[in-house]
Each structure stands twice: as C-alpha cells, then as structure tokens.
Amino acid sequence: MVFGDLYPSAMQLQMVSVASVLEAMGYEIKVFSLEDGPCGNIWRAIGVPVRILPEDRTLPNSVDWLDYDGILVNSIEARPVVSSLLHEPFKSIPVIWTVHECSLAHRIKEYNASGMIQIIDAWKEVFSRANVIVFPNYILPVMYAAFDSGNYFVIPGSPSEAFQADSFIAKHYHQNARISLGLSPKDFVIAIVGTPFSYSENLMEETLVLQAVGPLLQQLRSENSTESELKVKMFTRNITEKHRMILESAALSVGFPRGAVDHVPAGDKDNLLGTADLVIYGSCLEEQSFPSVLVQAMNLEKLVIAPDLAIIRKHIDDGVNGLLFPRKNIGMLTQVLLRAVSNGKVSVSGQKIASVGKAYAKNLMASETIEGYAVLLENVIKFPADVLSPLTAGEIPLALKQEWKWHLFEDVKHLHRMNESLSGYKILQKLEQEWHNNLMERPSVSTPKISEAFSAIAWEEQRANEVMDMKRKMEEDELKDRTDQLHGTWEEVYRNVKRVERLKNELHERDDKELERTGQLLCIYEPFFGEGTWPFLHQSSLYRGVGLSSKGRRPGADDIDASSRLPLLSNVYYRDILGEFGAFFALANRIDRIHKNSWIGFQSWRVTARKANLSNNAETAILEAIQSQKHGDTFYFWVRMDQDPRNHANKDFWSFCDAINAGNCRLAVLEAFQRMYGVQLDLELDSLLHMPNDGDTWSVMQSWVMPTRSFLEFVMFSRMFVDALDAQMYDKHHQTGHCILSLHKDRHCYSRLLELIVNVWAFHSARRMVYVNPETGAMQEQHQLSGRRGQMSVQWFSYATLKSMDEELAEEFDSEHPDRRWLWPQTGEVFWQGLYERERIMRQQEKERRKQQSRDKIQRIRKRAKQKTIGKYIKPSPEGTSGLNHTMTVDL
Numbered sequence: 001m002v003f004g005d006l007y008p009s010a011m012q013l014q015m016v017s018v019a020s021v022l023e024a025m026g027y028e029i030k031v032f033s034l035e036d037g038p039c040g041n042i043w044r045a046i047g048v049p050v051r052i053l054p055e056d057r058t059l060p061n062s063v064d065w066l067d068y069d070g071i072l073v074n075s076i077e078a079r080p081v082v083s084s085l086l087h088e089p090f091k092s093i094p095v096i097w098t099v100h101e102c103s104l105a106h107r108i109k110e111y112n113a114s115g116m117i118q119i120i121d122a123w124k125e126v127f128s129r130a131n132v133i134v135f136p137n138y139i140l141p142v143m144y145a146a147f148d149s150g151n152y153f154v155i156p157g158s159p160s161e162a163f164q165a166d167s168f169i170a171k172h173y174h175q176n177a178r179i180s181l182g183l184s185p186k187d188f189v190i191a192i193v194g195t196p197f198s199y200s201e202n203l204m205e206e207t208l209v210l211q212a213v214g215p216l217l218q219q220l221r222s223e224n225s226t227e228s229e230l231k232v233k234m235f236t237r238n239i240t241e242k243h244r245m246i247l248e249s250a251a252l253s254v255g256f257p258r259g260a261v262d263h264v265p266a267g268d269k270d271n272l273l274g275t276a277d278l279v280i281y282g283s284c285l286e287e288q289s290f291p292s293v294l295v296q297a298m299n300l301e302k303l304v305i306a307p308d309l310a311i312i313r314k315h316i317d318d319g320v321n322g323l324l325f326p327r328k329n330i331g332m333l334t335q336v337l338l339r340a341v342s343n344g345k346v347s348v349s350g351q352k353i354a355s356v357g358k359a360y361a362k363n364l365m366a367s368e369t370i371e372g373y374a375v376l377l378e379n380v381i382k383f384p385a386d387v388l389s390p391l392t393a394g395e396i397p398l399a400l401k402q403e404w405k406w407h408l409f410e411d412v413k414h415l416h417r418m419n420e421s422l423s424g425y426k427i428l429q430k431l432e433q434e435w436h437n438n439l440m441e442r443p444s445v446s447t448p449k450i451s452e453a454f455s456a457i458a459w460e461e462q463r464a465n466e467v468m469d470m471k472r473k474m475e476e477d478e479l480k481d482r483t484d485q486l487h488g489t490w491e492e493v494y495r496n497v498k499r500v501e502r503l504k505n506e507l508h509e510r511d512d513k514e515l516e517r518t519g520q521l522l523c524i525y526e527p528f529f530g531e532g533t534w535p536f537l538h539q540s541s542l543y544r545g546v547g548l549s550s551k552g553r554r555p556g557a558d559d560i561d562a563s564s565r566l567p568l569l570s571n572v573y574y575r576d577i578l579g580e581f582g583a584f585f586a587l588a589n590r591i592d593r594i595h596k597n598s599w600i601g602f603q604s605w606r607v608t609a610r611k612a613n614l615s616n617n618a619e620t621a622i623l624e625a626i627q628s629q630k631h632g633d634t635f636y637f638w639v640r641m642d643q644d645p646r647n648h649a650n651k652d653f654w655s656f657c658d659a660i661n662a663g664n665c666r667l668a669v670l671e672a673f674q675r676m677y678g679v680q681l682d683l684e685l686d687s688l689l690h691m692p693n694d695g696d697t698w699s700v701m702q703s704w705v706m707p708t709r710s711f712l713e714f715v716m717f718s719r720m721f722v723d724a725l726d727a728q729m730y731d732k733h734h735q736t737g738h739c740i741l742s743l744h745k746d747r748h749c750y751s752r753l754l755e756l757i758v759n760v761w762a763f764h765s766a767r768r769m770v771y772v773n774p775e776t777g778a779m780q781e782q783h784q785l786s787g788r789r790g791q792m793s794v795q796w797f798s799y800a801t802l803k804s805m806d807e808e809l810a811e812e813f814d815s816e817h818p819d820r821r822w823l824w825p826q827t828g829e830v831f832w833q834g835l836y837e838r839e840r841i842m843r844q845q846e847k848e849r850r851k852q853q854s855r856d857k858i859q860r861i862r863k864r865a866k867q868k869t870i871g872k873y874i875k876p877s878p879e880g881t882s883g884l885n886h887t888m889t890v891d892l
Contacts, residue, residue, distance in 0.1 A: 001029060004077020004427070006037030006050070008412045010160035011074055011100055017159075017366065017405045018373045020046055024400055025374065026390030032063065034078060038412040045408065053081070062535050064609030065090045067645075070381040073097040073130070076104055077427050082126045088530020088552055092747075094380045097130040100158065103425050105143035119435055123147055131380055136160070136369075138288050139196045155372035156289030157365030159404045165299035166413060168274050177271035181264070183231060188220050188344055191276035191302075192234045193293045194283040203243060205330070206234065207250045209282040210261065212333035214254040220344055229344065232261040233272050234282075235293070273297050277346055281306035284327040290315050290365060298322070298361035303346055303354040305336055315364060321357040323350075363403045370401040382744045384660070516541035517597070521626050522705065524601035524614075527562070527583035529575075536605040542619060543603070546583040548575055560594060562586035568826040573734065577726075579751040580604060580702050581718070588715040589828045591708070599626050601705035607639055613703075614638060614774050621777030622705060631770055631781070635706050635762040637699035638774040644700050652693035653759065660752045661741040668725065668741060668753060669760075675724035676805070677796065689760055690791050696782040697771065698759045706767070714761050715828065716802050720809070721757060723824035725750055730821070763788070765797040807833060 001015060016039075019029050023046070031043050031050045040050050053063070065071065065085060073082055076099055085095055104123065111120050127133060128149040135141050136158040141148070183189060192209055213232060220230035234247070244263060251261035264272045273279065279297040284307050291312075294304050298321070306312045307327035316322035323340060325333040340350040374393035383389060517523055524543050528534070530552040537545050537554070545559035548569060553559055563569040566586040575582060583602070587595060601622075607613050614622070622636055641647055647656050657665035669689070691698075706714070729739045729750065737745035741753060762769055769782045795801065810830045812818065 001031050002071060002073045002078045002081045003031065003033040004075040005035035006031075006033045006039040006043070007035075008037075008039055008409055008415050010158055010163040011098070012039045012042075013159050013163065013404055013406070013409055014369065015072075015074055015098075016042060016046065016408060017403075018370050019043075019048060020405060021370050021374065021396060021400050022377070022390075023047070024391075025396060026388060027377075030068070032081065034080065038415055042408050042412070062609070064536075064606050065093050065532075066606065067610075068093065069383055069387070070094040070096065070377065075099075076101055079126055079427055082129055084532065086125065086129050087532040088549075090530075090532045091129075094382075095130045096132045096134060096376060096380060097127075098134040098136075099140065099144070100136050100160070102140070102143060103428060105140070107428060108144075108146050116432070116435060119431055120146070122431070124149070127151075132376060134373075134376070137292055142197075153376070154289070155369055155376065157369035157372075158292075159363075159366070161292055161296035162299045162362050162404075163413075164270060165296055168270055168300065170413075177275045180271055181233065181268065181275060183275060186229055187231045188229050188341070189231045189233060189276045190216075191272050191279045191297070192232060192282045193273075193279060193291075193297075194236045194281070195285050195287060195291065197285065197287075203246060205282055205284055206236070206247060208330040209280060209333065210247070210251055210254050210256070212330055213280075213337060214256070215334050216337055216341060217255055219341060230256075230260065232256070233276065234261070234263045235266075235269055235272055236263065269293070270296075273300055273302065276302055278303040278305060278340060278350070280333070281312070283307075284309065284330075287311055295361050295364050298354075298357040298364070301354050301358040303340060303350045304357060305333070305340065315360075316357075319353065321353060321360045323353065362406070366404050367398070367401045371396065384742070384744075384746070517544070520597055522599040522601060522623060523595060523597045524603050524705065525560070525583060525587065526603050526605055526608075527580040527702075528605050533605045536608040538608075538613075546586065548580075548582055560587070565589055565594070566827070568823075574823075576747040577733075577749060577751065578722070578754070579748055581722070581751065581754045584711075584715055584718065585827045588712055591712065595708065598708055599705060600708045600711045601636075603703045604639075604701045607701055607703045612639055612774055614772075615777070618772055618774050618777040621779065622772060625770075625779065626705075631768050631779075633707055633710055634768040634770050635699075635704060635710075635758075636770050636772050636779075637704040638772045639699060639701045639703045640771065641698040641700045643697075653691035653698055653756070657753065657756050661750075662743050664740040665753055665756075668728065668750070669757075671728050672721055672724040673796075675727060676720050689764065689793060691760065691763060692783065692791060694783060698756070698782075699762075699769075700755060702755060702758075704758065706762075710767065713765070713799055713802065714758065716806050717761050717765075717797065718754075718757065719824055719827045720802075720805060722754070722827065723822070725753070726823045730823075761797060764793045766792060766794055 001019065003012070003015075006012070023029060029048050031040075031048050032053055033040070033050065034053050036052050040052075043050050051063075063084075066089065071081075071085070071093060073095060074097075082095065082097060085091065085093060108120065111117075124147050127144075127147040128151070130151060132153045133144075133151050135144075135152065135154050137156060138154055141152045141154060144152075178185065178187075190213060192206065192213075194206070210232065213230075216230055232251070247261065247263075248258075252258065273293070273296055276297070279294070279302045281291060281294055281304070283291075286309055289311060291306075294306060294312075297304050304316070304322040306316060306322060306324060307330075308318075308324045309327060313324065316324060318324040323336050325336045340347055342348075346354070371393050374396060378393060520542070522542065525546045526537050526543055527546045527548055528537060529548040534554055537543070545554060545557060546562050547553040547559050548562050550561055550563050550570075553561065562583050563575075563586075566582070566589050569575045569578075569582050569586060578585070580602070587600070603613060618638065625631060625634075625636070641653070641656060642650055644656075646660055651659060654666055657669075661668070673689075729741075733739040733749055737747075739746070739749040741750050759769075763783060766785065766788070768785050771780050771782050772778075773780075809824055811834055813822070813825050813830050814834070
C-alpha cells in the first residue's frame with residue numbers, strides 16, 4: 001500500500017481496516033509513504049512494516065516493485081510512485097489506485113483554458129497505467145471523465161462522513177454555524193438535500209417537498225406574525241438564478257414568509273447539516289449507492305427523512321434509524337413530518353431514531369467496502385505458483401468486516417485535517433510549478449501574428465542555410481575523393497578497408513571504464529530490462545550492464561546490447577521466457593569479441609534492490625582470491641537460498657525448486673535430461689541428480705562468479721538443457737500461456753527453474769562452491785568437494801560428454817539442415833570439428849584454384865604466338881646530323 005502521507009484521515013482509517021482484513025485472509029502487506037505522520041505507528045501496531053520514500057519524485061524507483069504481487073496506491077499525492085511504474089520491468093505489476101480527492105477534477109477546466117495540455121496528458125498517462133482506478137462514490141468518475149481510459153471502478157463507502165462529523169462536533173461549530181447561516185437560536189431548521197446528479201425533474205421534486213413541509217408553518221409561527229421560526233435551507237448543486245427565482249415563488253405560494261426558504265452554497269454544507277434539526281432527502285432518483293450526505297447527517301445525530309428508494313431501504317429501517325415516505329406519493333411526507341415534529345422541535349421518538357441512526361451510520365457500508373476490495377484483489381492479482389492462495393471474499397468472517405477500526409485512531413483523531421477537499425493540492429502545485437519553469441526556460445515568443453510571421457521567416461532562412469551547408473560539404477567530400485591516391489589491386493583495397501573497420505570498431509565507445517576493464521581479471525555483468533532498473537546498476541569499471549532489449553538502454557553508458565549479439569532475444573517470447581539467462585547466451589556467443597577477462601560474473605539488479613549486492617570489502621576479497629588462485633576453478637556466490645524470502649521453511653534444494661515451480665520442478669528436469677541424453681531414465685531424480693541436504697546452502701538470483709572457461713562449459717550445458725526444456729513446454733505455453741511450472745498464465749514460466757540450474761551443474765561437474773558474505777567478504781566453502789564422492793553424477797556433466805553432445809547437435813544442424821522448430825541453434829554458435837575441417841578444405845581448395853589460375857595464365861603467356869619480321873625500317877637521322885651520310889636499319 002502506498003500513501004502520499006501518513007496523517008490521520010478517512011482514507012487512512014479505511015485502508016487500515018481493509019489491511020487488517022486482508023492480513024487475516026492471508027495477504028502480506030507493506031506500507032510505503034512519501035511523508036511520515038502519526039499513522040505510521042498505527043500501521044506498525046497492527047504488524048505492517050512502514051517505509052518512508054525520499055521526497056524526490058524520481059527516487060521511488062529505488063524500490064524493487066517486482067517483490068510485490070500487487071500495489072494499492074491511495075491518494076493522488078502518491079502519483080510519483082505510479083510514474084515510476086510506467087517503465088519496464090514494472091509495467092506488468094497490477095496497480096489499484098484509489099482516488100478520493102476532488103482537487104484535480106476541479107483543475108481540469110482551468111488546465112484546458114490555460115493551455116496546460118502537457119499536464120493533462122501527463123495525468124492521462126498515469127491514470128491509464130493503473131489496472132483499476134477506484135472511487136468511493138459515483139460522482140467522482142463523472143468529475144474525472146477526461147482521464148477515463150476504461151479502468152474506472154466504484155467501491156462505494158467510506159468513513160469520511162463520520163470523520164467530518166466528529167471534527168465538526170469536536171470543534172463546537174454549532175453556534176458559530178448558525179450565525180454564519182443567519183439563523184437565530186429559536187429557529188427550527190429543516191435541511192432539504194438532494195442528489196449531486198442534477199436533472200430536469202429536480203425543480204419539481206423540490207417544489208413538492210416544500211408543499212409537504214408547508215403545514216408545519218402553523219406549529220412554528222413566531223410571535224411576529226410576519227416571520228416564522230421555521231427555516232428551510234436547500235442544498236442543491238448547480239443552482240441558477242432562474243432556478244432560485246422559481247423556488248422562491250413556489251415558497252411564497254405555499255405560505256412561507258420571504259427569506260424563510262433559501263439555498264446554501266456548497267461550502268456551507270457542513271454548517272447546514274450541523275445546525276439542521278432534521279434532514280429531508282428530496283430526490284427520488286434511484287441511485288447506485290447510499291447518499292453520502294445522509295450518512296454525514298446521521299453521524300451528526302440528525303433525524304433523517306428520505307423516500308423509500310431501494311438503496312435507501314437497504315440501510316434505513318423505517319422508524320428505527322430513520323423515517324421513510326413513499327417516493328410516488330410525496331404528499332405523505334406531511335404526515336411523517338407531523339409525527340416527527342412536536343411543540344416546535346423534534347419529537348422524543350424522533351430523537352431516539354436519530355440516536356440509533358448515529359450509531360448505525362458510524363460503520364455504514366464498512367462491510368461492503370472491505371469486501372469490495374477483497375473481491376477486486378481476487379480479480380486483479382494473479383499469484384505465482386510458490387504462494388499459498390489467500391481466503392476468498394466470501395470466506396471473510398462477518399465480525400472482521402462489519403466495523404471500521406475506530407479504536408486505533410482514538411489518540412490521533414484530533415490531528416485530522418478538517419478540510420479534506422484541499423488534499424491533493426501539494427502535488428498539483430508542484431507539477432504546475434514545473435510546467436511554469438519549463439515555460440520560462442523556453443525562448444520568449446512575442447504574441448499575435450507578427451510573432452508567427454517572424455517565426456516562419458526565421459525557419460525559412462534556417463532551412464536555406466542548412467541546404468547550402470549540405471551542398472558545400474558534399475562538394476568538399478567529392479574533391480577529397482578526386483585527389484591523387486596510390487592505386488593497388490582489389491585485394492589490397494579490400495584488406496585496407498577491413499583494417500580501417502577493425503580499428504574503427506576497436507576505438508568505438510572506448511571510455512575510461514572500458515580501458516580500465518581491459519587489464520582486470522574479472523568483469524561482473526548486470527543484465528537489465530527497462531528504465532526502471534537503472535538506479536540499481538553500478539557505475540564502476542568492475543561492472544558492465546547488459547541490456548536485454550535495445551529499448552530502455554542507458555544513454556552514454558558502455559552497456560552491451562544483448563539482442564544484437566543474439567538475435568533470439570529480439571523475439572519477445574524468448575526474451576521473457578529466458579529472462580536474465582538470455583544474457584548468458586548473448587555473452588557466450590563469440591565471447592572473445594566482447595569479454596577479454598579470465599573470470600566472469602553476474603549480479604542481478606534485484607540483488608542490489610534488496611541491498612544484498614557485493615560491498616567494496618566483498619569485491620576486494622573475491623579479486624584477491626582470484627589473483628592468488630586460492631580455490632582454483634571455483635563457483636563463488638553471495639545470495640543464499642536459505643535466506644531467500646521464498647524459503648520460509650528452509651527447504652532442501654529440490655523441495656524449494658518444487659515450491660516455486662508449482663510442484664513440478666523435478667518432473668521437468670527429469671524429462672529434460674531424458675531428451676538431452678536420449679535415454680530413458682528409470683531412476684528417481686534424487687538418485688540421478690542428488691543435491692544433498694547437508695546443512696549447507698545453494699545459490700539463487702543469478703549472482704555468482706566463475707572462470708570464463710568454466711562459464712563457457714556451463715553455457716554449453718545450458719543450451720542443451722534449455723532446448724530440451726523448450727521442446728517439452730513450448731507448444732502448450734506458446735498457445736495457451738500455461739505450463740506445468742506455474743499455476744497461472746506466466747510469461748516467465750521456467751525462469752525460476754533456470755535460476756537454480758547453475759547449482760546442479762556446479763555440484764555435479766565437481767566445481768568448488770564458495771559462499772561469499774556480501775558485506776564482509778568472508779568466504780565459506782559449501783558442500784565440501786572432498787566429501788562429495790559418490791554423490792556426484794560426473795559422467796553426465798564432464799566436459800568430454802558435453803562437448804561430444806554439442807558437436808553431434810552441430811553436425812546434425814550443419815549436415816541435415818532439419819526444418820523442425822529447434823531452439824538450440826538459435827542460442828549460440830554452431831560449431832563442430834567437421835565444420836572446421838570442411839572450412840579448411842574449402843579454403844585450401846580456393847587457394848589451389850587461385851594458384852592453378854595463375855599457372856594457367858603464365859602458361860598462356862608463354863605459349864602466345866610471336867609476330868614474324870615483315871621487312872626493314874630505316875630510322876631517319878637525328879636533327880642536326882642531316883649532312884652526315886649514314887643510315888640505321890631496324891628489323892620489323
């Protein structure tokens with residue numbers, strides 16, 4: 001649950017009451033707030049942890065919202081949290097946003113008139129992000145119609161009217177309210193209230209009610225015959241001057257003195273209900289929920305008289321907690337009033353009815369509201385396979401839901417902010433100030449048509465200048481190309497171009513961190529998806545981000561685009577189903593081009609969000625252990641399975657794997673191994689892949705370090721395992737969204753199984769497994785290698801076995817070109833010894849072909865026929881020697 005603040009209010013009381021019931025149903029709840037307050041202690045008293053988020057609206061991203069199955073946001077003041085949920089990977093989390101304020105609705109018309117379209121669009125965006133927008137009454141959805149994206153829902157009922165009544169009584173407003181309304185202490189005041197939904201028949205109903213009240217004038221005639229002690233105050237929205245004049249005329253015709261009947265503005269509603277002797281509900285329109293104005297009147301211990309509408313009969317028992325009159329015969333209201341008023345005041349029976357009504361109204365609709373939220377959660381939140389489903393709404397004991405938790409607020413009720421209509425203005429003022437600041441930062445533009453004409457001229461000049469610059473650049477480039485250059489063979493040109501491209505690629509995006517990383521023994525990669533994960537990624541040279549999608553990458557960061565290295569990750573289905581495991585395949589694919597360190601590691605951004613990431617001490621300890629080769633070929637990890645929040649019962653490995661995979665982890669692994677190795681395994685999985693429960697722990701959340709060579713061996717195994725898993729589950733999961741590893745539709749179906757498979761490989765391939773304390777860096781070996789003899793299935797995980805299987809798959813793909821859907825070739829490089837030999841032979845044949853072409857060319861030149869001499873040519877003497885009589889003959 002997320003709040004804007006933790007000050008006492010009706011919303012806090014309502015949500016504390018709802019949370020208490022939800023916890024009894026089996027839900028686990030945590031409270032976040034942007035501002036602390038007295039209610040923080042109330043939440044802690046009922047066992048709900050509270051966390052105060054920073055005021056900076058960009059920092060709520062520092063919460064890993066994926067830890068929660070659903071988020072209940074309360075108040076528009078909590079909008080910064082909803083904004084943080086607009087980005088991946090948090091876009092899929094169910095959000096229920098309860099909006100109880102009118103403040104934003106009142107500003108919509110002002111925003112449109114002032115041209116603040118950006119603010120309206122921003123609110124539309126966050127409103128559409130919520131799966132459900134919940135309102136406590138049916139008037140608010142009408143007021144917020146401009147933001148409706150089809151996700152509005154009403155759960156009627158709130159203790160706000162009771163809160164307002166308590167505040168009114170506590171501040172002794174009664175006498176002051178009478179003075180503000182122009183009433184004397186002797187006046188008998190009847191308040192006629194109606195529906196907030198105004199319609200054409202309102203005027204007729206109000207006139208009929210006035211006629212029914214008319215006979216009371218005889219009882220309440222004052223000593224001054226020109227005046228009356230009976231005052232009728234009407235509270236109706238959207239009163240026009242014409243409406244006012246017609247009602248005044250109707251009042252005079254009934255016999256009311258001038259001024260005895262008038263309207264009360266909306267701001268005086270509380271004063272009117274607080275001073276009225278009895279309240280008449282004058283609308284006969286069938287409504288969907290019990291009128292809130294009657295709830296407030298009953299909480300002020302006023303006698304309530306209303307028509308016998310279905311929704312009103314549901315909560316008012318005639319003669320017990322209120323009085324009813326037939327809606328089709330408003331004239332009967334006179335008889336009801338004559339019984340309720342005696343000797344110029346409310347009768348004794350009427351006072352008893354009002355007293356019972358107050359006790360009833362204090363918790364009016366509490367049961368419906370609490371049950372409404374329970375039903376909503378059932379329909380919106382889909383729980384993962386590893387959780388115990390809570391009770392249904394129908395299983396809630398009546399004693400839990402029939403009352404609000406008033407007793408928890410007895411000590412803080414006096415701190416209630418009286419004017420709740422002002423709530424929500426803080427966030428509005430902040431957003432409006434930002435809008436004005438952005439407007440001031442833009443270049444000032446003079447108004448009207450002169451400014452528009454000047455702007456058009458400026459743009460034309462700008463475009464002309466850009467065209468001229470482009471032409472000049474093209475001419476310069478052509479001149480450069482025409483300069484004399486040394487000519488060579490096509491082979492030399494080709495080699496020079498390739499050399500330049502290689503140099504260009506090597507120099508591309510070389511920042512300080514990348515240069516520092518070059519000489520390191522270790523690089524830890526942090527896979528991420530979407531903007532929401534950026535606050536959890538490290539900036540030091542020891543770490544490097546791996547963006548699983550080309551969208552949502554950090555600008556200017558030295559991150560790796562996994563989808564460009566492995567096209568499979570461009571497929572949304574496989575990007576979701578593999579999750580962080582896809583980063584392993586992307587990095588292992590031609591790893592020498594991107595990773596030049598002897599050790600490689602991974603750390604999930606979710607580990608950083610839980611503050612379980614490596615500290616500086618732990619980083620130093622790992623680097624020193626690697627440098628000194630303290631443990632050799634080792635699998636270091638720092639997130640323990642026995643401390644995982646999903647492992648409350650401290651289960652063994654396979655039991656934990658079953659618990660988070662709908663009970664089918666062992667079955668899926670066994671079938672995958674049968675497909676991988678092509679044999680029918682009759683043995684139980686525990687004997688085939690024994691994972692001992694020896695008091696030591698295992699790795700979770702994909703946060704570990706190992707030698708790069710071992711990582712490639714693990715990826716070789718993983719590619720075949722994932723291929724077998726995919727062959728087992730693809731058809732059903734791709735078509736229906738269901739698979740055996742989840743109880744519900746799940747885009748990340750077998751990602752929880754892949755999270756644990758590294759333990760199976762590390763244990764059975766005889767790697768040391770060392771736990772590193774992420775705070776201190778202290779190391780402790782788990783499942784001692786010396787004591788594993790007889791427990792490991794090394795024959796299934798040896799490098800020779802995996803390599804031969806990998807080459808067989810590569811040979812099949814390369815030689816037979818199977819046309820079936822096959823995942824394995826898409827997860828990395830297809831390579832086997834025969835392919836290498838064939839390429840070597842092809843290169844040798846090409847070389848021999850070129851040599852033969854060269855020999856043939858030389859032979860043709862040698863065998864070329866020579867031209868025979870056809871005569872003699874006498875060369876003329878040089879100039880200046882014409883007098884000399886000598887000649888030179890040349891054979892032709």
